[in-house]
Amino acid sequence: MALMSWRKSSYSGGAGSACVEVAWSGHLHTADRVLVRDSKNPNGSVLSVSATAWQACSSLADRLG
Secondary structure, three states: OOOOOOEEOOOOOOOOOOOEEEEEOOOOOOOOEEEEEEOOOOOOOOEEEEHHHHHHHHHHHHHHO
């Protein structure tokens, strides 16, 4: 996998117990895929979703608070 710039969720637990990181496959505004991983296991599995699906999920999370 190419070198990715991972970003930790601002909602991750302060003690590091529930951390999610995301990376975009390409430039942030033109990416076609969003990659998601558990920051406690950076060499583990990575979930890949379409940018459209990620945007819908993020929007829903924002609305639900």
